[in-house]
Amino acid sequence: MKNKKITHKITQGMYVLTTKDGGCMVDAVSQISAGDHPLISVAVRKDNYTNELLKRNDTFALSVLQKEIDPKIIEVFGMHSMRDYDKFAQVNTIEIEHLRIIEQALGYMICKIEDRIENDTHTLFIGRLLEADVLHEGEAMSYEYYQNNKDELLKVTTETGKTAWVCTICGYVYYGEELPENFKCPVCGVEASLFEKRKGE
Ligand SMILES: Cc1cc2nc3c(=O)[nH]c(=O)nc-3n(C[C@H](O)[C@H](O)[C@H](O)COP(=O)(O)O)c2cc1C
DSSP states (O other): OOOGGGGGGSOOBOEEEEETTEEEEEOOEEEOSOSSSOEEEEEEETTSHHHHHHHHOSEEEEEEOBTTSOHHHHHHHHSSOTTTSOGGGTSOEEEETTEEEETTSSEEEEEEEEEEEEOSSEEEEEEEEEEEEEOSOOOBOBHHHHHHHHHHHHTOOOOTTSEEEEETTTOOEEESSSOOTTOBOTTTOOBGGGEEEEEOO
């Protein structure tokens, strides 16, 4: 593939998906039908704990993040697993329809799961929008904005004089000339093709 980075130009937003007992950061969200109660799809990696939870639960919420969001929220929900870390203890939430919503977010959408489609890496959960509201005014953060400002948002730094591989999803840094075979990000689980090589000058 010549340059997969062009996929970052697919316009996606930044959301915290929550369901009973957990949740994670997602950008792979689309509205896929119209009307008062449209269908919303969200793609969740099969190895995320949230995927297991969504197969047990029948509703989820999406909290819409803005450019000024505290980056800690992205770190808490996108770089830890609820398997061994209580994300809800780290972030202020409000409860709506028995689901946790990020208090600082621009607003939320609550969906009831109607269908799901499995692919090689993700499950596409399709939910019917039941409830939604705007909580604050502001400009939504796009995934492209996150990608362009990730180092600053997540305070990613690499040591001078060392070759570093930086995870383009979560900012995890691996030092070494090459990534080991079958390497996966130990923080967010993505494959080696999503790492960017940086020469530490
Ligand atoms: C900016 C960003 C966007 C992400 N987008 C998605 C996504 O669309 N789908 C997904 O399954 N994981 C996505 N992730 C990764 C999960 O949020 C991450 O693996 C999380 O730690 C899973 O937590 P869990 O095991 O508690 O479910 C994203 C992470 C970040 C930082």
